[in-house]
Each structure stands twice: as C-alpha cells, then as structure tokens.
Amino acid sequence: MRKFVSLLSFFSLLGICLGAGGSIGGGSTSTGDLGSVTETENTRLFRDGISLMLTCDYNYTNIGSTWRKNGTELEENHHYHMFSNTSLYIPSLNRDDIGEFSCLIHGHTEEKYFYVVDLLLHKHLPKSTTVLENDKLKLTCQIEGTPIPSVQWLKDGEPLDNEENSTRLVFEENTHHVPNASLLIKPILKSDFGSYVCLITIHSLHLNTTTEVRVKDIYAALWPFLGIVAEVTILCAIIFIYEKRRIKPNLDRADMDEINEQKNATEQNKETEIRQRK
Structure with missing residues (x-):
C-alpha cells in the first residue's frame, strides 16, 4: 500500500513539472551571425580594416577607367588605388567606404555599379515559438544595416499581405528603425501555425531567419491542473478506503469483546442469584 501511494505521489509531482514547463518555449539564438548570406560581385559586406578589390571588367588589362563613390569622382591616393585593368583597390576599409561605387571604362558609355553595405543580425528568431490561442504573437527581426535593408515576412513560403489581414496583422519597425521588421498578430488563431520567415534584402544580398x-x-x-486534481482525488479516496478497511476489524473486535463482557457479567449474575436462593 505504501509503495502504491509513493508511486502515485511521484506521478503527481511529474504532472506538476510537465504543467509548469508546457506553456511557452523557444529555441536557442545566436548573436551577430549572418548565417548563410553570401556576398555577390556587386554587393560586398563591410568589414572594418579588411582590403577590398573591385574590378569593372575582367576582359581589359590595359585601359583607363574612372571610379566614383556616391557620384563623386575618386582620385588616386593612399586609400584608393586604381589600376589599368579597371580595378579599384582599397587596402583597409573604414566606415566612410560604405556606399555606392561606380566605374566607367574609357570609351564606353555604360557604368557598372558596386555597393559596400553594412549588415548586422543581432539575434536569430527562435527555432520554435509556442503561443496560446487568442493570445498575441510578436516576432521581431533584430536586423540593422546601412543602407537600411528591406524586410518581408513569409508564412509557409507565401508573403504575408498587410492589406488582406489588416485587422490582425501589424507590421512595425524594430528598435533599429528598420521598417516592417516586427510582425504582430493579435489575436492569434489555430490557423496561424506554420513556418515564419523574416526575409532581409539589401541590394543583391539576401538573408533570412526562421521560426516554427x-x-x-x-x-x-488547464489540462495539467485538472490531471493533478484528479490524481490527488484518487489518492485521497484510496487512503480513505484503506483506512476505513483497516479500522473496521478493530471495531468488530471491540464489539465482540463488549458482548463477551456482557455475557460473562450475565452469567456471573445468574450464579449469584442461584447461590442466594440456596
């Protein structure tokens, strides 16, 4: 009996633990990680102190070219080195190099454009996000960059349209003033479950972070609580029945003793009366 009670108590404690841990959970996050983003020929990530080589056209080896940054023509100096193979070399990048570069090969009319951008993802979305029905859900893409990146939200691979769901979906800027980087769903419905992607674009670079x-x-x-109540009720009922069955034989034994005492007393009285008659 004691083993059974101990086992039932163990399952009660287990139910409490499961109830406490079953509300809201999330996956691990990483800081300052751009993940799978890949630089393109025309868009390069800014890295302080790193060298950079931009080439206007690899088919030319001995021809002049003009380079501009944000529309202003560059001159050869200790920071910018221009070569006859239409290349621009920057030995050590600094934040002033973030921006638009363009080159024009002499004798040509079409310019080619390059971009040096700064992009920082402070924290990925959690791997999973759990929320109660009719509650609210806010997902924030902790991204910042120069120039300001564009953000689009996808659900199960399809774009979320603010106009079609204007009553429940709200898109806001994050703390770094990136538009649409925060998604608020209120109230959330069962049909809102799925894979949500924050898609970040800055020129030809694409980066995303996903949560389920x-x-x-x-x-x-409520179910864990009701389970605990049921377990405690069953436990109390078992203890009550066990104690009742244990006490009943003692009561029966006491009743028999009382009957025997009364019987003995009656017999003694009869013997006394017989003696007095004699």
Whole structure:
C-alpha cells in the first residue's frame, strides 16, 4: 500500500513539472551571425580594416577607367588605388567606404555599379515559438544595416499581405528603425501555425531567419491542473478506503469483546442469584 501511494505521489509531482514547463518555449539564438548570406560581385559586406578589390571588367588589362563613390569622382591616393585593368583597390576599409561605387571604362558609355553595405543580425528568431490561442504573437527581426535593408515576412513560403489581414496583422519597425521588421498578430488563431520567415534584402544580398510557430489550445494550460486534481482525488479516496478497511476489524473486535463482557457479567449474575436462593 505504501509503495502504491509513493508511486502515485511521484506521478503527481511529474504532472506538476510537465504543467509548469508546457506553456511557452523557444529555441536557442545566436548573436551577430549572418548565417548563410553570401556576398555577390556587386554587393560586398563591410568589414572594418579588411582590403577590398573591385574590378569593372575582367576582359581589359590595359585601359583607363574612372571610379566614383556616391557620384563623386575618386582620385588616386593612399586609400584608393586604381589600376589599368579597371580595378579599384582599397587596402583597409573604414566606415566612410560604405556606399555606392561606380566605374566607367574609357570609351564606353555604360557604368557598372558596386555597393559596400553594412549588415548586422543581432539575434536569430527562435527555432520554435509556442503561443496560446487568442493570445498575441510578436516576432521581431533584430536586423540593422546601412543602407537600411528591406524586410518581408513569409508564412509557409507565401508573403504575408498587410492589406488582406489588416485587422490582425501589424507590421512595425524594430528598435533599429528598420521598417516592417516586427510582425504582430493579435489575436492569434489555430490557423496561424506554420513556418515564419523574416526575409532581409539589401541590394543583391539576401538573408533570412526562421521560426516554427505552434498554437496551443486555449485550455491547454488547464489540462495539467485538472490531471493533478484528479490524481490527488484518487489518492485521497484510496487512503480513505484503506483506512476505513483497516479500522473496521478493530471495531468488530471491540464489539465482540463488549458482548463477551456482557455475557460473562450475565452469567456471573445468574450464579449469584442461584447461590442466594440456596
């Protein structure tokens, strides 16, 4: 009996633990990680102190070219080196180099453009996000950059349209003033479960971070509590029945003793009366 009670108590504690841990969870995050973003020929990531080589056309080896930054023509100096193979070399980048570069090969009319951008993802979205039905959900893409990147939200691979869901979906800028970087869904419905992607674009660079959203039933938090109540009720009932069965034989034994005492007393009285008659 004691083993059974101990086992039932163990399952009660287990139910409490499961109930406490079943509300909201999230995955791990990483800081300052751009993940799988890949530089392109025309768009390069800014890295302080790193060298950079831009080439206007690899088919030319001995021809003049003109380079501009944000529309202003560059001159040869200790920071900018221009070569006859239409290349521009910067030995050590600094933040002033963030911007638009263009080159024009002498004798040509079409310019070629390059971009040096600064992009920083402070934190990925959690791998999974769990929220109760009819509650609100806010997902924030902690991104910043120069120039300001554009952000688009996808659900299961399809773009989320603010106009079609204007009553429940709200797109806001994040703390770094990037437009649409925060997504608020209020209230959230069971149909909102799925894979949400924050797609970040800056010129020809693309970066994304993803979270799986799970929507729990509104009464989900109540089930562990009801389970605990049921377990405690069963435990109390078992203890009551056990104690009742244990006490009953003692009462029956006491009743028999009382009957025997009464019987003995009656017999003694009869013997006394017989003696007095004699």
